[in-house]
Amino acid sequence: MTAASPSTAPTGPTGSAGSAIAVSVAGLGRDYRDHRALSDVTFDIAGPGITGLVGRNGAGKTTLMRILAGQEFGTAGRVHVFGAPPRENDAVLRRMILVREDQTYPDLKVRHALAAAALLHPHWDDALAAELLEAYELPPDRPIKKLSRGMRTALGIIVGLAARAELTLFDEPYAGLDAVARTLFYDQLLADYTAHPRRIVLSTHLVDEAAELLDRVLVLDHGRIVLDAPADDLRGAATTVSGPAAGVDRFVAGRPTLGRTTLGAQARAVMIGRLDARDRELAGHLRLRLEDVGIQQLAVHAAAHPDRTAPITARAL
Numbered sequence: 001m002t003a004a005s006p007s008t009a010p011t012g013p014t015g016s017a018g019s020a021i022a023v024s025v026a027g028l029g030r031d032y033r034d035h036r037a038l039s040d041v042t043f044d045i046a047g048p049g050i051t052g053l054v055g056r057n058g059a060g061k062t063t064l065m066r067i068l069a070g071q072e073f074g075t076a077g078r079v080h081v082f083g084a085p086p087r088e089n090d091a092v093l094r095r096m097i098l099v100r101e102d103q104t105y106p107d108l109k110v111r112h113a114l115a116a117a118a119l120l121h122p123h124w125d126d127a128l129a130a131e132l133l134e135a136y137e138l139p140p141d142r143p144i145k146k147l148s149r150g151m152r153t154a155l156g157i158i159v160g161l162a163a164r165a166e167l168t169l170f171d172e173p174y175a176g177l178d179a180v181a182r183t184l185f186y187d188q189l190l191a192d193y194t195a196h197p198r199r200i201v202l203s204t205h206l207v208d209e210a211a212e213l214l215d216r217v218l219v220l221d222h223g224r225i226v227l228d229a230p231a232d233d234l235r236g237a238a239t240t241v242s243g244p245a246a247g248v249d250r251f252v253a254g255r256p257t258l259g260r261t262t263l264g265a266q267a268r269a270v271m272i273g274r275l276d277a278r279d280r281e282l283a284g285h286l287r288l289r290l291e292d293v294g295i296q297q298l299a300v301h302a303a304a305h306p307d308r309t310a311p312i313t314a315r316a317l
Protein backbone atom coordinates (compact mmCIF):
# COMPACT_ATOMS: atom_id res chain seq x y z
CA MET A 1 0.00 0.00 0.00
CA THR A 2 1.27 3.48 -0.68
CA ALA A 3 0.91 6.82 0.98
CA ALA A 4 -1.62 9.13 -0.56
CA SER A 5 -0.04 11.23 -3.27
CA PRO A 6 -0.72 14.88 -3.79
CA SER A 7 -2.66 15.55 -6.96
CA THR A 8 0.03 17.78 -8.44
CA ALA A 9 3.14 16.30 -10.03
CA PRO A 10 6.04 16.28 -7.58
CA THR A 11 8.87 18.70 -8.16
CA GLY A 12 12.31 19.11 -6.62
CA PRO A 13 13.81 16.26 -4.66
CA THR A 14 11.30 13.67 -5.74
CA GLY A 15 12.10 14.40 -9.39
CA SER A 16 10.76 12.29 -12.19
CA ALA A 17 11.07 9.13 -10.08
CA GLY A 18 8.38 10.52 -7.75
CA SER A 19 6.08 7.54 -8.04
CA ALA A 20 8.68 4.76 -8.07
CA ILE A 21 8.86 2.43 -5.08
CA ALA A 22 11.25 4.25 -2.76
CA VAL A 23 11.16 1.85 0.17
CA SER A 24 10.45 -1.85 -0.10
CA VAL A 25 10.53 -3.90 3.08
CA ALA A 26 9.68 -7.60 2.88
CA GLY A 27 9.61 -10.07 5.77
CA LEU A 28 12.06 -7.96 7.75
CA GLY A 29 13.17 -9.38 11.09
CA ARG A 30 15.73 -8.19 13.63
CA ASP A 31 16.83 -10.47 16.44
CA TYR A 32 19.07 -9.28 19.20
CA ARG A 33 20.70 -11.90 21.37
CA ASP A 34 17.66 -12.65 23.50
CA HIS A 35 15.05 -10.45 21.94
CA ARG A 36 13.12 -10.17 18.67
CA ALA A 37 12.85 -6.45 17.91
CA LEU A 38 11.20 -6.82 14.48
CA SER A 39 9.23 -9.69 13.03
CA ASP A 40 8.00 -10.17 9.47
CA VAL A 41 7.68 -6.46 8.73
CA THR A 42 6.43 -5.87 5.19
CA PHE A 43 5.44 -2.57 3.55
CA ASP A 44 6.30 -0.29 0.64
CA ILE A 45 6.52 3.45 0.31
CA ALA A 46 6.04 4.68 -3.23
CA GLY A 47 5.16 8.29 -4.05
CA PRO A 48 5.34 11.33 -1.82
CA GLY A 49 3.45 11.29 1.45
CA ILE A 50 3.83 11.64 5.21
CA THR A 51 3.70 8.26 6.93
CA GLY A 52 3.24 8.07 10.68
CA LEU A 53 5.13 5.20 12.27
CA VAL A 54 3.28 4.68 15.50
CA GLY A 55 3.97 2.40 18.41
CA ARG A 56 4.54 2.18 22.13
CA ASN A 57 7.96 2.30 23.75
CA GLY A 58 10.03 -0.62 22.57
CA ALA A 59 7.71 -1.44 19.64
CA GLY A 60 10.63 -1.37 17.20
CA LYS A 61 10.29 2.07 15.57
CA THR A 62 13.90 3.14 16.04
CA THR A 63 15.20 -0.26 14.97
CA LEU A 64 13.18 -0.05 11.76
CA MET A 65 14.28 3.54 11.07
CA ARG A 66 17.92 2.65 11.64
CA ILE A 67 17.68 -0.31 9.28
CA LEU A 68 16.08 1.91 6.61
CA ALA A 69 18.91 4.39 7.09
CA GLY A 70 21.56 1.70 6.74
CA GLN A 71 22.74 2.15 10.33
CA GLU A 72 21.61 -1.29 11.42
CA PHE A 73 20.98 -4.58 9.65
CA GLY A 74 18.06 -6.96 9.62
CA THR A 75 18.53 -10.60 10.53
CA ALA A 76 15.75 -11.79 8.19
CA GLY A 77 13.98 -10.51 5.11
CA ARG A 78 14.89 -7.75 2.69
CA VAL A 79 15.10 -3.95 2.73
CA HIS A 80 15.55 -1.93 -0.43
CA VAL A 81 15.70 1.85 -0.49
CA PHE A 82 15.69 3.43 -3.94
CA GLY A 83 16.14 -0.03 -5.38
CA ALA A 84 19.12 -1.25 -3.37
CA PRO A 85 20.10 -2.30 0.16
CA PRO A 86 20.93 0.93 2.02
CA ARG A 87 23.75 -0.36 4.21
CA GLU A 88 27.15 1.08 3.20
CA ASN A 89 25.58 2.34 0.00
CA ASP A 90 26.57 5.99 -0.45
CA ALA A 91 24.44 6.50 -3.55
CA VAL A 92 21.33 5.54 -1.55
CA LEU A 93 22.33 7.23 1.69
CA ARG A 94 22.84 10.61 -0.03
CA ARG A 95 19.17 10.55 -0.96
CA MET A 96 17.91 10.16 2.60
CA ILE A 97 18.27 11.56 6.09
CA LEU A 98 17.47 10.14 9.53
CA VAL A 99 16.85 12.60 12.34
CA ARG A 100 16.77 11.04 15.79
CA GLU A 101 15.90 12.55 19.12
CA ASP A 102 19.22 11.50 20.62
CA GLN A 103 21.30 12.66 17.69
CA THR A 104 24.93 13.21 18.60
CA TYR A 105 26.99 15.85 16.83
CA PRO A 106 30.72 16.38 16.67
CA ASP A 107 32.15 19.23 18.72
CA LEU A 108 31.04 22.03 16.38
CA LYS A 109 29.23 25.33 16.37
CA VAL A 110 25.67 25.36 15.06
CA ARG A 111 26.61 27.09 11.81
CA HIS A 112 29.41 24.56 11.18
CA ALA A 113 26.97 21.68 11.61
CA LEU A 114 24.63 23.31 9.09
CA ALA A 115 27.49 23.88 6.64
CA ALA A 116 28.51 20.21 6.95
CA ALA A 117 24.91 19.08 6.36
CA ALA A 118 24.71 21.36 3.29
CA LEU A 119 27.65 19.51 1.77
CA LEU A 120 26.09 16.11 2.40
CA HIS A 121 22.62 16.77 1.03
CA PRO A 122 22.20 17.67 -2.64
CA HIS A 123 18.81 19.36 -2.19
CA TRP A 124 19.88 21.43 0.84
CA ASP A 125 18.09 24.79 1.11
CA ASP A 126 20.22 27.46 2.80
CA ALA A 127 17.42 30.01 2.92
CA LEU A 128 15.11 27.55 4.71
CA ALA A 129 17.87 26.66 7.19
CA ALA A 130 18.39 30.38 7.96
CA GLU A 131 14.65 30.93 8.35
CA LEU A 132 14.30 27.98 10.73
CA LEU A 133 17.35 29.02 12.72
CA GLU A 134 15.58 32.29 13.42
CA ALA A 135 12.22 30.67 14.11
CA TYR A 136 13.75 28.35 16.73
CA GLU A 137 16.00 31.15 18.04
CA LEU A 138 19.15 29.07 17.68
CA PRO A 139 22.37 31.08 18.06
CA PRO A 140 24.52 30.08 15.05
CA ASP A 141 27.79 30.71 16.87
CA ARG A 142 26.99 28.65 19.95
CA PRO A 143 28.84 25.32 20.28
CA ILE A 144 26.38 22.43 19.97
CA LYS A 145 27.47 20.96 23.29
CA LYS A 146 26.29 24.18 24.99
CA LEU A 147 22.79 24.01 23.53
CA SER A 148 19.86 23.01 25.72
CA ARG A 149 18.13 19.69 24.97
CA GLY A 150 15.27 21.44 23.17
CA MET A 151 17.74 23.51 21.14
CA ARG A 152 19.61 20.37 20.06
CA THR A 153 16.31 18.86 19.03
CA ALA A 154 15.52 22.00 17.04
CA LEU A 155 18.87 21.70 15.28
CA GLY A 156 17.95 18.14 14.22
CA ILE A 157 14.63 19.40 12.87
CA ILE A 158 16.33 22.22 10.95
CA VAL A 159 18.81 19.78 9.38
CA GLY A 160 16.03 17.30 8.61
CA LEU A 161 13.82 19.87 6.88
CA ALA A 162 16.50 21.92 5.09
CA ALA A 163 18.10 18.73 3.68
CA ARG A 164 14.90 18.17 1.63
CA ALA A 165 16.01 14.57 1.24
CA GLU A 166 13.92 12.37 -1.03
CA LEU A 167 13.38 10.09 1.96
CA THR A 168 13.25 11.92 5.30
CA LEU A 169 13.03 9.85 8.46
CA PHE A 170 12.13 11.70 11.65
CA ASP A 171 12.43 9.40 14.64
CA GLU A 172 10.44 11.08 17.41
CA PRO A 173 12.18 14.34 16.64
CA TYR A 174 10.63 16.51 19.33
CA ALA A 175 12.24 15.39 22.59
CA GLY A 176 12.54 18.38 24.87
CA LEU A 177 10.42 20.63 22.65
CA ASP A 178 7.62 22.52 24.32
CA ALA A 179 4.11 22.51 22.83
CA VAL A 180 4.72 25.82 21.00
CA ALA A 181 7.89 24.52 19.35
CA ARG A 182 6.18 21.23 18.44
CA THR A 183 3.37 23.15 16.74
CA LEU A 184 6.01 25.14 14.88
CA PHE A 185 7.56 21.86 13.73
CA TYR A 186 4.24 20.44 12.49
CA ASP A 187 3.42 23.69 10.66
CA GLN A 188 6.81 23.89 9.00
CA LEU A 189 6.86 20.23 8.09
CA LEU A 190 3.48 20.55 6.40
CA ALA A 191 4.34 23.84 4.64
CA ASP A 192 7.65 22.52 3.32
CA TYR A 193 6.16 19.18 2.33
CA THR A 194 3.35 20.93 0.44
CA ALA A 195 5.87 23.04 -1.49
CA HIS A 196 8.27 20.13 -2.02
CA PRO A 197 6.41 16.80 -1.78
CA ARG A 198 8.67 13.93 -0.77
CA ARG A 199 8.56 10.74 1.29
CA ILE A 200 8.55 11.53 4.97
CA VAL A 201 8.31 9.01 7.78
CA LEU A 202 7.58 10.40 11.22
CA SER A 203 7.75 8.07 14.19
CA THR A 204 5.73 9.24 17.11
CA HIS A 205 3.65 8.30 20.06
CA LEU A 206 1.85 11.64 20.00
CA VAL A 207 -0.36 10.45 17.17
CA ASP A 208 -3.39 12.63 17.67
CA GLU A 209 -1.17 15.70 17.84
CA ALA A 210 0.35 14.85 14.46
CA ALA A 211 -2.75 13.20 12.98
CA GLU A 212 -3.68 16.08 10.70
CA LEU A 213 -0.32 15.80 8.93
CA LEU A 214 -0.44 12.14 8.14
CA ASP A 215 -1.34 10.51 4.84
CA ARG A 216 -0.77 7.01 6.12
CA VAL A 217 -0.48 5.29 9.46
CA LEU A 218 1.68 2.26 10.19
CA VAL A 219 1.34 0.85 13.69
CA LEU A 220 4.10 -1.33 15.09
CA ASP A 221 3.55 -3.45 18.15
CA HIS A 222 6.10 -5.87 19.60
CA GLY A 223 8.01 -5.66 16.34
CA ARG A 224 5.04 -6.45 14.08
CA ILE A 225 2.91 -4.21 11.90
CA VAL A 226 -0.60 -4.41 13.30
CA LEU A 227 -2.20 -1.66 11.25
CA ASP A 228 -1.37 -0.14 7.87
CA ALA A 229 -3.92 2.23 6.38
CA PRO A 230 -4.36 5.63 4.75
CA ALA A 231 -5.05 8.17 7.50
CA ASP A 232 -8.23 9.34 5.74
CA ASP A 233 -9.63 5.84 6.02
CA LEU A 234 -8.99 5.87 9.76
CA ARG A 235 -10.75 9.16 10.45
CA GLY A 236 -14.26 8.27 11.56
CA ALA A 237 -13.65 4.60 10.77
CA ALA A 238 -14.32 3.30 14.26
CA THR A 239 -16.74 4.26 16.98
CA THR A 240 -16.92 3.59 20.68
CA VAL A 241 -20.44 2.46 21.55
CA SER A 242 -21.42 2.54 25.21
CA GLY A 243 -24.56 2.19 27.26
CA PRO A 244 -26.87 -0.60 28.47
CA ALA A 245 -25.17 -3.93 27.69
CA ALA A 246 -28.14 -5.43 25.84
CA GLY A 247 -28.36 -2.35 23.60
CA VAL A 248 -24.62 -2.41 22.87
CA ASP A 249 -24.85 -6.10 21.93
CA ARG A 250 -27.77 -5.47 19.62
CA PHE A 251 -26.07 -2.48 18.01
CA VAL A 252 -22.76 -4.21 17.26
CA ALA A 253 -24.22 -7.62 16.34
CA GLY A 254 -22.72 -8.87 13.09
CA ARG A 255 -20.22 -6.01 12.84
CA PRO A 256 -16.47 -6.22 13.36
CA THR A 257 -15.36 -5.00 16.78
CA LEU A 258 -12.00 -4.35 18.35
CA GLY A 259 -12.98 -5.22 21.89
CA ARG A 260 -15.81 -5.10 24.40
CA THR A 261 -15.84 -4.45 28.14
CA THR A 262 -18.66 -4.70 30.64
CA LEU A 263 -19.16 -2.95 33.95
CA GLY A 264 -22.30 -4.19 35.71
CA ALA A 265 -25.21 -3.64 33.32
CA GLN A 266 -23.21 -1.24 31.15
CA ALA A 267 -21.01 -2.22 28.21
CA ARG A 268 -18.59 -0.51 25.90
CA ALA A 269 -17.46 -1.78 22.50
CA VAL A 270 -15.26 -0.39 19.77
CA MET A 271 -16.93 -1.00 16.45
CA ILE A 272 -15.22 -0.79 13.07
CA GLY A 273 -17.16 0.72 10.18
CA ARG A 274 -18.72 4.05 9.36
CA LEU A 275 -22.13 4.90 10.78
CA ASP A 276 -25.07 6.14 8.74
CA ALA A 277 -28.17 8.06 9.77
CA ARG A 278 -30.09 4.86 10.55
CA ASP A 279 -27.31 3.66 12.84
CA ARG A 280 -27.44 6.96 14.71
CA GLU A 281 -31.20 6.75 15.00
CA LEU A 282 -30.96 3.20 16.37
CA ALA A 283 -28.28 4.29 18.86
CA GLY A 284 -30.61 7.06 20.08
CA HIS A 285 -33.46 4.60 20.44
CA LEU A 286 -31.24 2.19 22.46
CA ARG A 287 -29.91 5.10 24.54
CA LEU A 288 -26.31 4.45 23.49
CA ARG A 289 -23.46 6.94 23.40
CA LEU A 290 -21.35 7.08 20.23
CA GLU A 291 -17.86 8.58 20.13
CA ASP A 292 -15.40 8.71 17.23
CA VAL A 293 -12.23 6.75 17.89
CA GLY A 294 -9.14 8.87 17.16
CA ILE A 295 -6.11 7.52 15.33
CA GLN A 296 -4.22 7.28 18.63
CA GLN A 297 -6.90 5.08 20.15
CA LEU A 298 -7.22 2.99 17.01
CA ALA A 299 -3.50 2.30 17.23
CA VAL A 300 -3.92 1.23 20.84
CA HIS A 301 -6.77 -1.10 19.94
CA ALA A 302 -4.87 -2.57 17.01
CA ALA A 303 -1.92 -3.24 19.31
CA ALA A 304 -4.19 -4.92 21.84
CA HIS A 305 -4.71 -7.80 19.42
CA PRO A 306 -1.22 -9.20 18.94
CA ASP A 307 -2.66 -12.57 17.91
CA ARG A 308 -4.01 -11.00 14.70
CA THR A 309 -2.32 -12.78 11.82
CA ALA A 310 -2.24 -9.85 9.40
CA PRO A 311 -2.25 -6.10 9.86
CA ILE A 312 -5.56 -4.28 9.76
CA THR A 313 -5.75 -2.61 6.37
CA ALA A 314 -8.02 -0.07 4.76
CA ARG A 315 -10.10 -2.94 3.39
CA ALA A 316 -11.06 -3.96 6.93
CA LEU A 317 -12.20 -0.46 7.87
Ligand SMILES: Nc1ncnc2c1ncn2[C@@H]1O[C@H](COP(=O)(O)OP(=O)(O)OP(=O)(O)O)[C@@H](O)[C@H]1O
Nearest residue numbers: 032033035037055056057058059060061062063064
Ligand atom coordinates in the same frame (compact mmCIF):
# COMPACT_ATOMS: atom_id res chain seq x y z
N1 LIG B 1 21.22 -3.04 20.52
C1 LIG B 1 20.20 -3.68 21.09
N2 LIG B 1 20.40 -4.83 21.79
C2 LIG B 1 19.37 -5.50 22.35
N3 LIG B 1 18.08 -5.11 22.27
C3 LIG B 1 17.82 -3.99 21.59
C4 LIG B 1 18.85 -3.22 20.96
N4 LIG B 1 18.28 -2.16 20.34
C5 LIG B 1 16.94 -2.26 20.58
N5 LIG B 1 16.68 -3.36 21.32
C6 LIG B 1 15.36 -3.80 21.77
O1 LIG B 1 14.51 -3.87 20.66
C7 LIG B 1 13.19 -3.43 21.00
C8 LIG B 1 12.77 -2.31 20.07
O2 LIG B 1 13.52 -1.15 20.38
P1 LIG B 1 13.33 0.21 19.60
O3 LIG B 1 14.33 1.19 20.14
O4 LIG B 1 13.36 -0.06 18.16
O5 LIG B 1 11.84 0.63 20.02
P2 LIG B 1 11.05 2.01 19.82
O6 LIG B 1 9.73 1.65 19.28
O7 LIG B 1 11.89 2.97 19.06
O8 LIG B 1 10.88 2.51 21.31
P3 LIG B 1 10.81 4.00 21.94
O9 LIG B 1 9.49 4.58 21.54
O10 LIG B 1 10.87 3.72 23.42
O11 LIG B 1 11.99 4.79 21.44
C9 LIG B 1 13.24 -3.01 22.47
O12 LIG B 1 12.78 -4.10 23.25
C10 LIG B 1 14.71 -2.78 22.72
O13 LIG B 1 15.05 -3.05 24.06
